[in-house]
Amino acid sequence: MELRLDGISHRYGDVEVLSDIDLTIPEGRIVCIVGPSGCGKSTLLRFLGGLEVPERGAVLQQGPRPADCLNPLTYIFQDFALLPWRSVAGNIRLVLEDSRLPGAEMGRIVDDVLARTRLTDFRDALPKQLSGGMKQRVAIARAMAVNPAVMLMDEPLSALDSQTRELLMDDLVSLWTRAPFTAVYVTHNLAEAVRLGHRIVVLSRRPGAVREIVEIDTPLAERRMGDPALDAQQARLWQLMRDEAAAADAELADV
């Protein structure tokens, strides 16, 4: 399934946050959206999944959704959003319980995604017992359980320390390599963008507009930390964003 943003503009009160955004999310690829803080990238992601409605423009989905897909547009949140009173397996089951699948089938899906994210040994643990990286793994497992057409990731690694971030990036790459999924990945971290993105969309500062779209052709599995080609891409992206980020940083907040 493909997602298309068609002339999206939005304002909160008097503040214009996004202006005239056209963007296509092609099937089976990861599109990273980067931009300075406050450029509306998270707002854009909320539009994509229908959690918010843009003032102007349309969000369109096109093409068949995969078979046995329970929730075509599925989010992974920065703060994990796990229910603290449910175990790891219970948190994953939560999103299947409304689907009227037979219990055995639910159990099979839970076992399968736990195995794919290497969480099988933690199935009965409560979120409070898990580290941040493990919690985000649970959230990824939960997202995979509904077999989404598009994964919408809102700074999924930003709440984690840099070592955990590396490990989880490797996990995401290997998950994608085994079964390519479509994803929109919002981040302010350029290193994550060049590691995970097939296409990187750079937004300008508020009001956010598409400043440039960069394609990276190196296959995900071959990208390594410290790869000179990737470093060059990252440096170029930073050049693009630097002035915008500085200007955004110097803006007075209108609260």
Place this chain on the structure above:
Amino acid sequence: MSDPDTDRRPAEAAAATGDASAPRPVPYRGGGYRPVHIRGIGIVTFIVLIALVEWGTRTGWISNLTLPRPSDVLATFGDLWTTGMLWTHMAPSLSRLVVGAAMGVSAGIAVGVAIGLFSVVRAGLVPLVAALFPIPKIALLPLFVIWFGIDEGSKYALIALGTFTPTVVSTYGAVDNVDRTLIRMGQSFGLSWVSIVRKIVLPGALPGILSGLRVSLAIGIILLVAAEMLGAQYGIGAYILEAGSLYDLERLFAGVVILSALGVLTSSGIGWVERRLLDWRV
């Protein structure tokens, strides 16, 4: 805790000799301001206070018009126990408390959740609850007798109304405090409204509801005495009122002790439920 003075001594010595280049330990200054669970102090406080009163009444330092002697109160309590009157008074009181509080608390939780979930209900009922809350329910006693009769009905109603308002306030506060990101998550996975309320909102509000219940049930016990002013023959409240009008301090205090024991019991009951149901809390 170690004595901070001993830690400071080498540093002071160095300062005294004026030797600024000598290595000095960094003084510790991070202690305190953190409640620590200490066993037994609570009981010791009770024992010391009671012993003080016992000693004071025996020596005549406290006149027996001011306070009864604790050992006499205990003897009165023993009488209550052996004559079986304790149960005669406890049974009706407990049933009034249980029935009244059950009605008030369940209605309160239902209304509180409705206020938390529906803006129309909130707009309509929050001012009403704010108006009801500060009314001393005891002032409405005559009305309750007219409305619900002189029997158990008016007693149930008084306790129910008294526990209802605080439960409503704490419940809708608890629902308001449920983590919105969890609700957003539920919506983003396409969960039904019923599922979101049952699996996300209610468990998320449970800690706040339970801690509100402590207050509500304590108010219920207070109102028990008021309810039994309505011509009850038996009951802890009736027992206390009768003792009070006869200025029988031993019996008055025996009744008061039973009420506080009831308070401690309900509070520790809620504590037990919290430990069972809320072990997921960090």
